[in-house]
């Protein structure tokens with residue numbers, strides 16, 4: 492067994508294609524439905540929102556989708572990303588398990604999000620688009636799209652969820668550094684935003700509301716499209732560079748994971764590390780356990796219903812079948828802002844239904860505790876979202892210790908926490924508490940799910 496700590500690929504080992512799990516699924520994804528007609532949508536229905544190249548990726552059944560050379564050129568700024576063995580953390584835990592982590596915090600935005608922001612901006616630019624509108628939770632996605640937009644000369648407007656706009660002023664400064672415009676959501680810039688503010692002028696905002704505002708603005712102008720940082724098939728597709736590289740690096744380390752762990756907000760970084768392993772298993776390779784970790788305060792995969800729902804709060808997006816807490820649900824304002832989404836990627840939801848992955852949830856205090864232990868042994872201060880993956884990996888390592896098993900654990904460290912130090916300050920001051928969602932609000936949001944006849 493190697494004592495090596497860092498596994499680094501060279502540039503020409505960077506993936507040349509994105510891996511599409513849809514090609515290997517034993518059962519096709521349920522249809523996406525038009526919000527008005529409830530009939531399956533075709534590519535043309537999505538054309539006001541996205542350029543055709545991305546729509547075709549969304550519905551593609553091809554296993555390998557080529558990464559354009561200009562996109563690979565930008566990826567080279569931070570890819571291939573390193574894989575580390577967490578020797579010191581293993582020792583601190585006294586576990587016989589081997590823990591490896593893939594680190595995505597070395598990108599310009601400090602997370603995995605530029606992996607999809609760059610190709611999204613690229614394909615929009617190719618299609619002649621001038622302006623992109625989007626939403627952001629914790630600010631990472633807005634930052635990533637602002638960065639990608641600046642590379643291609645695209646205007647970028649970002650609706651940032653109010654709580655994180657207030658909690659994370661540096662994120663906004665970073666978006667503005669890249670030339671983007673940032674608006675706190677709910678805002679008075681849209682009809683929907685004004686309707687939310689009329690009911691509650693102090694609304695903390697949610698990703699669902701911010702998505703509605705961005706979509707409303709995007710469909711008003713022909714030169715403007717919408718960009719989403721997670722959830723959609725093409726976004727998950729772009730993130731598969733993570734898992735493909737990790738597979739190559741596990742081969743370098745001469746081991747294969749027994750467990751693959753990632754945190755899930757909308758599901759993109761988790762899909763990025765997990766889908767190449769799931770596909771490899773479906774094609775006859777070894778089948779590691781695949782574990783999704785979500786916050787107990789926004790538990791779509793563990794507590795949500797698998798049903799058709801809107802991706803936004805205003806009901807403007809197509810309906811997808813997914814694990815959802817209801818598009819009217821507002822999660823409490825806990826610190827992993829990137830995990831505060833009412834739904835889950837349809838692809839991940841589908842995999843969960845097919846038994847291809849498991850899900851667990853943890854509270855934020857235990858996740859910060861795990862993140863601090865990780866930082867003190869491995870050096871990197873994880874993003875609050877990434878703390879969930881760290882906690883999930885540590886829980887697996889402690890199980891191995893109890894069972895006396897030397898399993899191999901791989902997790903995705905999706906971003907660093909340098910813009911989240913307020914949350915760490917609160918944790919050290921003992922002011923961070925476990926936020927609980929309102930059970931009656933959840934019941935109401937679930938009761939309000941759109942009724943959709945089960946398509947055949």
Ligand SMILES: *Cc1c(COP(=O)(O)O)cnc(C)c1O
Nearest residue numbers: 721756757758759760829876906
């Ligand atoms: C956005 C974000 C997430 C959540 O999004 P996913 O699509 O679930 O990956 C998690 N971690 C970090 C660091 C993020 O920026």
